[in-house]
Amino acid sequence: MNHTLARRVMLASAAPLAAVVIAVVLSSIVLLVSGSNPLAAYVDMVQHASKLETGVDIFNRATPLYLAGVAAAIGFRMNLFNIGVEGQYLLAFIVAAHVGALVALPSALHIAVILLTAMAVGGAFSGAAGVLKVTRGVNEVISTIMLNAVAISGLAAWWIVEWQAGGEIAATGGRVGTEPIDDSGLMPDINSWLEVFTREVGQGKRLTGMLVVAAVVGIAYHALLNRTVFGYDLRSSGANPSASHVGGVSPKRMVVAAMTLSGIVAGLVGMTELMETGYYPSNPITLLGFTGIAVALLGRNHPVGVAFAALIFAFLDISSGILQISGAAAREIVEIMKGVIILTAVIAYEVVRRVREREEATAAAEAMATAPAGAP
Amino acid sequence: MALAIELNGITKRFPGVVANDDIDLSVAAGEIHAICGENGAGKSTLMKILYGMQAPDEGTIKINGEPVELHSPAEAIELGIGMVHQHFMLADQLTVLENVILGAEPMRSLGRIDLEAGRRHLDEVGRAYGLDINSDDLVEALEVGERQRVEIIKVLYRGARILILDEPTAVLVPQEVDELFRNVRELKAAGATILFIDHKLDEVLSIADTITVLRQGRTVGTVKPDDVTAGDLAEMMIGSELPVPDAGASTVTSEVALEVSELTVRDAERPVVDHVSLKVRRGEIVGIAGVEGNGQAEMVSAIMGTRTPDAGTLAMLGRDITGASVRERRQMGLGYVPQDRHREGLLLAGPLWENTALGHQTEAPYSRAGWLSRPGMRARAEHVQADFDVRTPSIDVSAHALSGGNQQKLIVGREMVTEPAVLIANHPTRGIDVGAQAAVWEDIRAARADGLATLLISADLDELIGLSDTIFVMLRGRLVARLDPGTVTPRDLGAYMTGAAVEAGTQ
Incomplete structure (x- = not known):
């Protein structure tokens, strides 16, 4: 039994590993062709990443990517493509920033109010796409793309003017954004947790407390999906809606539930930034939602897999910063690497799936052949 | 007579299993040669070898007397071998003509497709083989039988003279089977050689000139249909006599478990289930006979709760369930064996222990208070595997x-193990081999003795007559006859099913 488990783990991790190796090889070719030394570039990146402060940056980057990845993954498990994580998190971001600035509460409560607001906004906005799908048959890909426009170019663009700090641009020391949240609403960093294992973190870097929230979300995602009847319903409805329906699961309810849950997690994506700065700026970090889709894909929608995927993407994003300084290569090489990783991962996963399917079919045929004599 | 196909000593091994073990097969040119055997007997592997999809480990292949080595279906087609797959490979949005020429388009200059040449060739093929089809119809508008004809024409269009038909009757209703057989005989008359894969013995006996039986990867024998009975063939296939469904002594009680009253389901205003009333008592099996598409599927959906009836009521164990959700019905003890196990029965990519819980996931031992119990699920799955002989x-x-038969045994086992009060068995033995079929019958029979109320919908008339305590005939959404399985013959049933006979005063 144990060696089959080991084999399973090996098969499961072989694909993403192969994807990374192939990405490195292909990127090296691109770098060589463009006249850079790939080895120098990789050495620079790894050296840079191995510094504690860069590590903190990587985790700060991986945290929102992980949340976005889990948000997308929840949809995927139900066969839904929530392409609207982008709009959901930015809308949740601005509303939570506004609500957080309006209230004055003890710290823990203040933070809770902000996070819950973000989750509620994300959930409602995404749930709306689910409701449209089950009542009007609107494909969720179309509706969430439309809702992205509504959220980003519509509501957020309008509200940032409405909720402008001081009522006017530049009223708060030259920066544009919503009214800042009191310090009680900002999440403390968890540098001290990290410093247990290593030296003091320098350069004023702060390891985001949202990392803890992301970990809790990951555990909750795993438990809900694999340990509860609701999760079973959701997975079975995603895998085979007809069979699940006669098995007592309403496919419509599951669509709305999955979209809502996906949106709830999406709502938390922008909180890493809000919990640090305290306001919604005119230029928040964007594209995390779309990257989250790629992260979910690479991580196979698995809570641990998505975490690794988020770390890989964050590593590429952050460590490539050094390339601009060292000049070993163009920083954009990491975008090529990301693309190649995703493409090869998709192919490698399919290969692994087929290998596994073939092995199982052979084993099952064997069981037939060695059936007790006399049995039909 | 010249041999169209000659296989000698074909052996094909997969890791741990010998799919084909020293198989010999000789097919005369211009004959209809049936290959039969249970699921897993090696029929498909043999055909894949013949069609170039797999290479044999040992053995030789001769086509029209010439030794050949096949490496791909393209080479097989080159040699005039064509295969009609069980699952159709047609593009719904294209016309018959477009589908037929797809991949073998006659070309004009500048890369343009010569549709007219294609049409002429298609018409020639159709005329030569007596296959009637309108080449401009969209495939999506065609019936299953017509789609199959398109598949056959596709193969003939490419010049095939040897046709492999892989379980062609599995997807057809009886009338379509007759039509297919007429076509196959015309193909033969036009000089084609037909390899006919099937495991329905009556069909094999009526269509084949020669029958080769496979069992566990070996050739058991080659016989002429005139020399054998269905019983003989079954014995060759499974090594024992053909099981017959037999319910045994009546166990019907007076306690009504399922009551359907005046059930009506409309489809775009047209009633597809029309005022259907019936009762199923504990210990009783009520059979529903009927040509497919006469409202059986809609009636089953309404009883299961996946479709809301337009009128009428449903009651289970004395409680009204007309408005109950599927889950409430399942929790009350409503079991279901679906017609299409891939569509409605299984999570194909999921492990067996997850599949065992499907439909009962809210109940012990699968879960408690909303939390799944993995040990409970696994223990139950092992129990089902052992008690219902699921080979895995x-x-x-x-x-x-799993093979189709084992998948079905898993589904039946999963339903039976929860000791349901009412079972809806929708074509429970469709497309599975005789061994698994007998096992499913035995399971239903045993549960009936324990007081299970079963509604059995089936196209297999012997199954209906053998198992049922009462048979209703469904025609155009209505129950048009109530018959006693003790006295009715399949011929009578057929007459009622097609509307040739009408019994007054039944409902």
């Missing part, structure tokens, strides 16, 4: 790895 290396394999 372990409960961790995915459902798609």
Whole structure:
């Protein structure tokens, strides 16, 4: 039994590993062709990443990517493509920033109010796409793309003017954004947790407390999906809606539930930034939602897999910063690497799936052949 | 007579299993040669070898007397071998003509497709083989039988003279089977050689000139249909006599478990289930006979709760369930064996132990208070595997790895193990081999003795007559006759099913 488990783990991790190796090889070719030394570039990146402060940056980057990845993954498990994580998190971001600035509460409560607001906004906005799908048959890909426009170019663009700090641009020391949240609403960093294992973190870097929230979300995602009847319903409805329906699961309810849950997690994506700065700026970090889709894909929608995927993407994003300084290569090489990783991962996963399917079919045929004599 | 196909000593091994073990097969030119055997007997592997999809480990292939080595279907087609797959490979949005020429388009200059040449060739092929089809119809508008004809024409269009038909009757209703057989005989008259894969013995006996039986990867024998009975063939196939469904002594009680009253389901205003009333008592099996598409599927959906009836009421164990959700009905003890196990029965990519819980996941031992119990699920799955003879290396394999018969045994076992009060068995033995069929019958029979109320919908008339305590005939959404299985013959049933006979005063 144990060696089959080991084999399973090996098969499961072989694909993403192969994807990374192939990405490195292909990127090296691109770098060589463009006249850079790939080895120098990789050495620079790894050296840079191995510094504690860069590590903190990587985790700060991986945290929102992980949340976005889990948000997308929840949809995927139900066969839904929530392409609207982008709009959901930015809308949740601005509303939570506004609500957080309006209230004055003890710290823990203040933070809770902000996070819950973000989750509620994300959930409602995404749930709306689910409701449209089950009542009007609107494909969720179309509706969430439309809702992205509504959220980003519509509501957020309008509200940032409405909720402008001081009522006017530049009223708060030259920066544009919503009214800042009191310090009680900002999440403390968890540098001290990290410093247990290593030296003091320098350069004023702060390891985001949202990392803890992301970990809790990951555990909750795993438990809900694999340990509860609701999760079973959701997975079975995603895998085979007809069979699940006669098995007592309403496919419509599951669509709305999955979209809502996906949106709830999406709502938390922008909180890493809000919990640090305290306001919604005119230029928040964007594209995390779309990257989250790629992260979910690479991580196979698995809570641990998505975490690794988020770390890989964050590593590429952050460590490539050094390339601009060292000049070993163009920083954009990491975008090529990301693309190649995703493409090869998709192919490698399919290969692994087929290998596994073939092995199982052979084993099952064997069981037939060695059936007790006399049995039909 | 010249031999169209000659296989000698074909052996094909897969890791741990010998799919074909020293098989010999000789097919005379211009004959209809049936290959029969249970699921897993090696029929498909043999055909894949013949069609170039797999290479044999040992043995030789001769086509029209010439030794050949096949490496791909393209080479097989080159040699005039064509295969009509069980699952159609047609593009719904294209016309018959477009589908037929797809991949073998006659070209004009500048890369343009010569549709007219294609049409002429298609018409020639159709005329030569007596296959009637309108080449401009969209495939999506065609009936199943017509789609199959398109598949056959596709193969003939490419010049095939040897046709492999892989379980062609599995997807057809009886009338369509007759039509297919007429076509196959015309193909033969036009000089084609037909390899006919099937495991329905009556069909094999009526269509084949020669029958070769496979069992566990070996050739059991080659016989002429005139020399054998269905019983003989079954014995060759499974090594014992053909099981017959037999319900045994009546166990019907007076307690009504399922009551359907005036049930009506409309489809775009047209009633597809029309004022259907019936009662199923504990210990009773009520059979529903009927040509497919006469409202059986809609009636089943309404009883299961996946479709809301337009009128009428449903009651289970004395409680009204007309407005109950599917889950409430399942929790009350409504079991279901679906017609299409891939569509409605299984999570194909999921392991068996997850599939065992499907439909009962809210109940012990699968879960408690909303939390799944993995040990409970696994223990139950092992229990089902053992008690219902599901042949599998372990409960961790995915459902798609199992053969059709084993998948069906898993489904029947999963329903029976929860001791349902009412079972809706919708074509419970469709497309499975005789061994699994007998096992499913035995399971239903045993549960009936324990007081299970079963509604059995089936196209297999022997199954209906053998198992049922009462048979209703469904025609155009209505129950048009109530018959006693003790006295009715399949011929009578057929007459009622097609509307040739009408019994007054039944409902």
